[in-house]
Amino acid sequence: MSTPDYSLEHAAHAQGFLRIAGVDEVGRGPLAGPVTAAAVILDPNRIPAGLNDSKKLSEKKRESLLKELLEVAQVSVAHATVEEIDTHNILRASHIAMVRAIQGLPQQPDYALIDGNMIPQNLTIPSQAVIKGDALSVSIAAASIVAKIRRDQLMVELGQQFPGYGWEKNKGYPSKQHREALENLGVTPHHRRSFKPVHNILYQQKNVSD
Template identity: 50%
Template structure:
């Protein structure tokens, strides 16, 4: 297989990769080239939740049905909550989807990078059928894959498959954190999703940490 960089285009001579497309929506032609290159099932993989102080990292692997690609696929950060929910429902209904999750305990026992890569590999392994090629948003390919894998920086801006995975992972994690808030209503998990907002810091100062906080993260470690 030729490197994915060949599908994007060469650097401009400055040593930097080419600029991202002006549109927030990935170009369908890019995934078409990936599909042709894979010669089979193309899987997009992304994660949500590396930065929060609480909750798991959630990853998703998505093999889109090329005849039923939802309109408006984009990086989950650029899509409204209502639009994410719509896209999530369409992706689940038409694609082969699997989710991987790295617990707070795993994050604290290893580190956030290793835990994320482990969860990504779990998501790929959970698909109904093994993909031919898995493309990952970011710089890393997890070890132990049963298929070829390549990393794609800013992949959720370039690939519809990775954008779909980012939406699935985001909605799944947001729902999990909202459910968690029912057991810990004082922390506002349903609003900040575990990120280090001022409201979250204030709740920690008043109520202390929960079993769902990442003790290996510096702001939480200081409270111990």
């Protein structure tokens, strides 16, 4: 198994770019909650050991890496709301969150490595889309860790405000508990109405009340 490295960043440095941001998002698949993106500019001389795709790391390892990243890297997190997801679509909303994360960095990068196969609209700096980027680039891997932890924390908080859906465990993904709660407890303000399981329940309710 290969682990992400700094070779894409080195290639960008070789083209004359100084500050390179890795950008990733988390939360495209859930039925509830925002989509969250992070942007991270690593210091090439102080790259935390063990950076990898957040899905391949334990929660404990992610937490310790986040702590280290906050000390040695520039980090920014941003969200796109449920309303924005429903208004645009999940892909566009995830790109909105990515651009916001980049704009939120303390220093603006002059190059971005974006996880995925598309570069967000409205991104004004030179950038490169990297498929499976969190497995290739340590900067994107760092962003994947930050985005995952921050979104997970948010969903735990929302789970306390809206008990019964299991968000503290499923993070808004369509687990059995979450789907059953949708049927029994109904739709909350944090549910994505454009997503089919939520839409179907709203449609059933509308038909019942008509």
